[in-house]
Structure formats: structure tokens, C-alpha cells
Amino acid sequence: MASDPRPEVSLGRRSPMATTRIVVADRNVITRVGIRSILERNAGMAVVAEATTYDAVIDAVDEHGPDIMIIDLDLGDDTTRGLSLCEEISDRYPATKILVLANTLSELIVIEALRRGANGYLCKNDLKSDELINGVKAIQDGDTVLGRGVGSLVAKGLGSTRDKTEHLTDRELDVIRAISRGLSNKQIAHEMFISESTVKFHIQNASKKLNSHRRAELVHRASAAGLIT
Amino acid sequence: MASDPRPEVSLGRRSPMATTRIVVADRNVITRVGIRSILERNAGMAVVAEATTYDAVIDAVDEHGPDIMIIDLDLGDDTTRGLSLCEEISDRYPATKILVLANTLSELIVIEALRRGANGYLCKNDLKSDELINGVKAIQDGDTVLGRGVGSLVAKGLGSTRDKTEHLTDRELDVIRAISRGLSNKQIAHEMFISESTVKFHIQNASKKLNSHRRAELVHRASAAGLIT
């Protein structure tokens, strides 16, 4: 809990004696405790609050105005809300840097997160302790940090996917979710009160965006991207 | 690679009142550190080793013969190997209890894990610290522990799904993976050196087992069950 004040070297560019105040948002205790332990082994970092829901994140930031916000986008059942959260925080508290700490690596999400104000994106899997610590430091220094694999993924997709990816629209997502439940176009049309043609239209558009040619692939990609559950 | 930066306490031989010796297997440092912190806040529990790969788990168990093995099935890219691991450990070291600590809640995986020798299944999401600690204690006492939500899920599925679920066979999984890549039956047939009929055959069988009627749904269910990535 209490950070042990080990006199570490490299106070770097930051002003001496300044503690980096961090808020951690993750629905998973184990992860929260883990992050806290790793960071607080490091002089000058203190986790001042933990949050487990979207609303709690807002409250925590309001209350503590932290230097860094470490957040797992997947707090509830909807990653999209996590993204909005990035936007809201970076709008209202430009001084608070945001580090996304994700379970999965998805190009779509990375790009969206960065567009909405995230300053870094690390993937929990195979992350090393010092990568986390250095990432936090770098972000505080104003850098943008993309973890191993993340950077290349984004770079690779910048030319090709980025322009056409953007978002899937709400209707497109609805349709994909319906497809994942095994419904036919006719059934989806009936359920959504639209014509079968429209269903096909949405599917075609979503397919172009996710670069797939079969509904099964579409579902898989959307699923892998965390867009559907 | 280099494991934890904290010095381990070696306690010599196990005395009657000895500590519970625990091995933690998870590819995620944050999680490993978190589990260690939570457990070691508790007198009488010591994490004696950490492992990040399937092979390392075997080595660790060989070397330490722990009382409890806490494992995330999803160590590599193949959950199935995690399941085999449960089987191997519980065969070779019946005294070592196995607690599965999963990211996702999947009926199929829970049942498989239990059948293969796991003594408990907790879901990391929304898990509380004391649930973890109490779970470990209960398992050491010989109980089987199913976390909140897990138990009811299994119970609900016992009559319906269990008999027909069984396993998907290797070929069935191969086919599903191919489908998720957007391949047509013809393409899959070509890729797997079998006839289109056979592809359809595997799909039909897999569909019955996962109770789906459309390949898109099949992919989604397999994906949700962690059977494909």
C-alpha cells in the first residue's frame, strides 16, 4: 500500500520531489493490485485511486485530477464507452495523460483510442514490468507510447485500413451482432423492422470496412476487435 | 524470462503448520504480481514460483511440487493446451490442487477443466480479493470451488449441453478456424486436402455440438468459448 521511498536515481526531466499521481481503472482487482505493486516499487509514483466502472472513473478523475490515468477500456460490457471516456477525460482534463492498458490488441481500438485522446496503448499480454514503468514515465514526459507490436500494427494499417475503417455505424454493429446469433438476413430484417435489402446493404458496408468477404469472417473480426461480445 | 524482482523467502522443509506453497501461471506480469500481492498479504501463503509458458509450468511443478497451482488456461495461443496441462498435472501430482483463474467465462471450458482435474474455476472479472483467498483455502481443504456465476452456469448446462458438447474434434476445429478466416467450403477443402463434402460434414457435426445453424454463429460461439483466437 504505502510506497516505500527508495531513493532511486534518474529523476530525469521531471521536477524533483514531484510524485506522479496515478488513477487506475480496471474491473479486475488482481490487475489493480498488480499495477499498484509494480508502480509503487518505483520512487515517485503513487496510485491515488482505483476505479472499476465508467462512472467511478469520472468521479476519481474529478476528485484527484491525476497526472496519469491508466485504464482498461473494457470496464463494462461495452468497449465503446471506454473510448468515449478517453475523449471526455482528455477534453476536460488535458493535463491528465491517458495510458490504455488493454487485454487484446486490435488495430481499430488502438487507432480510435489515440484519436480520442489516449497518450499510450500497451497490451497486458507479455508486457514486462519495466515496460509498464517506462511507459508511464515516457507518457508523463509528453511522449506517445505504443507497446511492442502495437506500433507496427498501427503503422501497417495507417495507409490501408485507416481511411475506410473509421467506425462501424450503429446499424452495422446491430446487424453484425444479429449475424453472430445465427440469424438470416430475412430474420434480421424482420427483427430490425427494415427490409432484407437494407440488411444486405449494412453487411456490405461493414464488410468493406472490416475487409471481409463472408459474414462468418465479419463476425470473427468484429469479435476479435472487441466490437461485439 | 527474468521472473520477479522480489527476493523469495525459502522456508526449508514443510512443517505441519507450513505455508501453502503456490505456483502461479499467467503470461501477464501484472496479474502475477497482483496475485502474489493479494495472497502474500495473507499469512501462510507463499508464491514459490511463477510461470509464463506451458513448459515452464511443468518445470515449476516438477521442481516445487506445490500445494496449489493457480493457472490461467490461456497461456499461449491455444486454450486446449492449458486443458491438457490440467490433465497432466492432476495425473502426475494428485496432491497438487489446481485453481483455474480465467479471463472469460465459458461453459465449455469450465466443464472441460473440471473433467481434466481442475479443483476450482474463478473468473478474474469482478473477482474480489477475499474470494480469491477463500477460494484457495477451500481448495486446499479439498473442496471444489466455482466462482460467482460459474456454478450456476455449469449447473444450467449439465442436462442440455454437456452430452452433446463433449469435444470438438481436431478437424472440426480446423474447419471452424478456416471459416473464421472467411474461406468457402471449397477453399477449405482445398487447403485441408479433403473433399468439400467432408468439410460440410465437419461443419454439420460441429454445429450440432455447439448448437448453431449458421457458420457465422458457429464461429462466434467457438470464439466466445475460447476455442479459436
Add this chain to the structure above:
DNA sequence: TTTGCCCCTATCCAAACGGCTAGGTGGGCA
């Protein structure tokens, strides 16, 4: 006001799919 996006609809056709029945092979286990 123009532009752009999202949403909706339509029709056409070849290809793919699902659901079925009815077989054949080889390995492992009782």
C-alpha cells in the same frame, strides 16, 4: 447551399450454404 454521411430500398444472378440421407475406412478398446 453544397457536401457528406447514414439510413433505407430494389433487382439480378451465380455461387455458397444447410440439411439430409447413405454410404466406406482405419484405429482403439472391450
Add this chain to the structure above:
DNA sequence: TGCCCACCTAGCCGTTTGGATAGGGGCAAA
């Protein structure tokens, strides 16, 4: 030895798709 099971193949038929093309209406930002 016989049975079970994973695996493989075949053909049929109606339905569902993918892909393309060609529109119209509404709403908001530029």
C-alpha cells in the same frame, strides 16, 4: 472379434449468400 468413433466421400434440393448496380430521404457540418 466386434463395436465405437473420428474421419472421409457422395449427391440432392431449396434457401441463403455475396457482389454489383442504382437509386431516394434526412440531417448536420462546412
